Amino acid sequence: MCPFAGYPFFVMDFSVVRHDLDCAARSAVLSTVHGTVDTPAFMPVGTLGTVKGIAPDELRGLGFELMLSNAYHLYLRPGHHAIREQGGLHQFTGWNGSILTDSGGFQLISLAALRTITDEGIVFQSHLDGSTHHLTPELCMEIQMALGADIMMALDECPTPSCSKEQARAAVARTTQWAKRCVLASRGRHQALFGIVQGALDVDLRRQSARELVEVGFDGYAIGGLSLGESKPALFAMVEASVDELPCSHPRYLMGVGLPEDLVEGVMRGMDLFDCVMPSRHGRTGCLFTNRGRIVIKQAQYAKDESPIDEQCGCDVCRKYSRAYLRHLFVSNEMLGVRFNTIHNLWYYRTLMAEMRSAIQGGEFLAFRRRFYQQRRDCVRSRAYVRLMEDGHRCRPVDVSQGKDC
Numbered sequence: 001m002c003p004f005a006g007y008p009f010f011v012m013d014f015s016v017v018r019h020d021l022d023c024a025a026r027s028a029v030l031s032t033v034h035g036t037v038d039t040p041a042f043m044p045v046g047t048l049g050t051v052k053g054i055a056p057d058e059l060r061g062l063g064f065e066l067m068l069s070n071a072y073h074l075y076l077r078p079g080h081h082a083i084r085e086q087g088g089l090h091q092f093t094g095w096n097g098s099i100l101t102d103s104g105g106f107q108l109i110s111l112a113a114l115r116t117i118t119d120e121g122i123v124f125q126s127h128l129d130g131s132t133h134h135l136t137p138e139l140c141m142e143i144q145m146a147l148g149a150d151i152m153m154a155l156d157e158c159p160t161p162s163c164s165k166e167q168a169r170a171a172v173a174r175t176t177q178w179a180k181r182c183v184l185a186s187r188g189r190h191q192a193l194f195g196i197v198q199g200a201l202d203v204d205l206r207r208q209s210a211r212e213l214v215e216v217g218f219d220g221y222a223i224g225g226l227s228l229g230e231s232k233p234a235l236f237a238m239v240e241a242s243v244d245e246l247p248c249s250h251p252r253y254l255m256g257v258g259l260p261e262d263l264v265e266g267v268m269r270g271m272d273l274f275d276c277v278m279p280s281r282h283g284r285t286g287c288l289f290t291n292r293g294r295i296v297i298k299q300a301q302y303a304k305d306e307s308p309i310d311e312q313c314g315c316d317v318c319r320k321y322s323r324a325y326l327r328h329l330f331v332s333n334e335m336l337g338v339r340f341n342t343i344h345n346l347w348y349y350r351t352l353m354a355e356m357r358s359a360i361q362g363g364e365f366l367a368f369r370r371r372f373y374q375q376r377r378d379c380v381r382s383r384a385y386v387r388l389m390e391d392g393h394r395c396r397p398v399d400v401s402q403g404k405d406c
């Protein structure tokens with residue numbers, strides 16, 4: 001229960017508990033009227049108000065306090081007015097933890113057809129039925145207000161990483177203008193609002209975008225427009241440039257970036273919140289996260305494997321079921337297999353974040369990071385992703401030509 005829940009004008013509280021002395025990692029407590037969240041934290045993605053296959057009580061049981069939903073999708077179906085009439089997203093879905101809603105800027109780039117972006121807003125055709133809509137910053141706030149999100153995201157223009165410098169510059173300017181309009185729009189008295197840093201893959205534009213948003217003033221700051229196919233060094237260079245300009249006193253959210261390695265690298269660079277569809281989407285395709293890297297459960301090598309997915313995992317699935325059984329469920333297209341895979345993956349993410357928080361509080365985050373990678377040394381999938389300098393804050397590409405996949 002949030003200690004501030006009875007305060008009529010409470011919006012959100014963010015208190016840093018501990019800074020790591022050797023890097024930018026920090027642990028903190030974020031409070032909304034729906035509860036407290038220990039950070040760094042991972043938000044499972046319930047795009048349509050549900051993390052696929054997982055009931056709200058199960059999600060709480062897995063240790064999650066904050067879920068992400070998507071304003072764009074819920075606006076199109078069932079519609080924000082319909083959800084408001086049902087008492088808001090918490091009431092509608094039965095999820096009593098905190099909810100952050102994404103504004104839709106990213107989805108409009110990735111899903112909607114025939115977009116036209118002007119200073120006024122974004123005209124687009126629904127990916128569901130082709131109907132035409134005009135999303136303005138004001139409508140974006142109206143949607144998220146109707147949903148009753150604890151944390152709302154300002155509307156941003158999310159350019160592709162391959163855009164020209166001029167396009168990136170225009171997107172930053174528009175994102176700042178829209179951010180100002182979002183701040184001026186009305187919202188519920190308990191609803192926090194985060195701005196989203198843009199700037200494509202340009203360090204100077206990232207810094208400029210962050211500075212402009214801080215000047216506008218938000219309850220927290222997100223870094224958006226990443227994990228769109230750019231290299232890992234480019235991604236984390238953008239994170240570092242943005243973080244340099246953001247206040248230590250406010251939460252920082254790295255949007256849509258979510259392999260385990262990304263989370264470790266993001267935390268080390270001072271990020272507090274993460275979201276990604278990866279644990280649930282990979283669960284549905286039988287790709288399972290372990291402390292030694294990922295395994296693909298459908299592979300024949302697991303047909304007679306009596307061991308759990310991960311010997312170190314404490315989830316219900318690993319305590320009770322073998323890889324052989326999970327493989328059988330997966331290749332037989334049993335629903336239970338998808339659920340078990342998703343539960344394990346979410347537990348892995350939750351545990352990874354808890355371990356990182358504990359390492360920060362113990363003043364040994366960099367030692368934790370070394371152990372994290374040492375366990376993955378024989379696994380090309382992870383190793384190929386980034387090679388990390390053992391004691392540095394930067395990452396660089398790795399040669400993927402050698403080593404054993406896992």
Ligand SMILES: [Zn+2]
Binds near residue numbers: 313314
């Ligand atoms: Zn497990």
